[in-house]
Amino acid sequence: MSQQLPKTGESQSAFSLILGFILVALVSILTWFKLGKRNTRHSD
Structure with missing residues (x-):
C-alpha cells in the first residue's frame, strides 16, 4: 500500500x-x- 502513495499524483492526473x-x-x-x-421529428 505504501508503494502506491508516490503514484497518487500520476493516478489522479x-x-x-x-x-x-x-x-x-x-x-x-x-x-x-x-x-x-x-x-427526425421535424422531417416527419
Missing part, C-alpha cells in the same frame, strides 16, 4: 484526464442524439 474525456464524449453523444431526434 490520469483519472482526471480519462474522466474529462468521458464527460466530453457523453455530452457530445447526448447532444448529437437529441439533435438527431429533433431533426
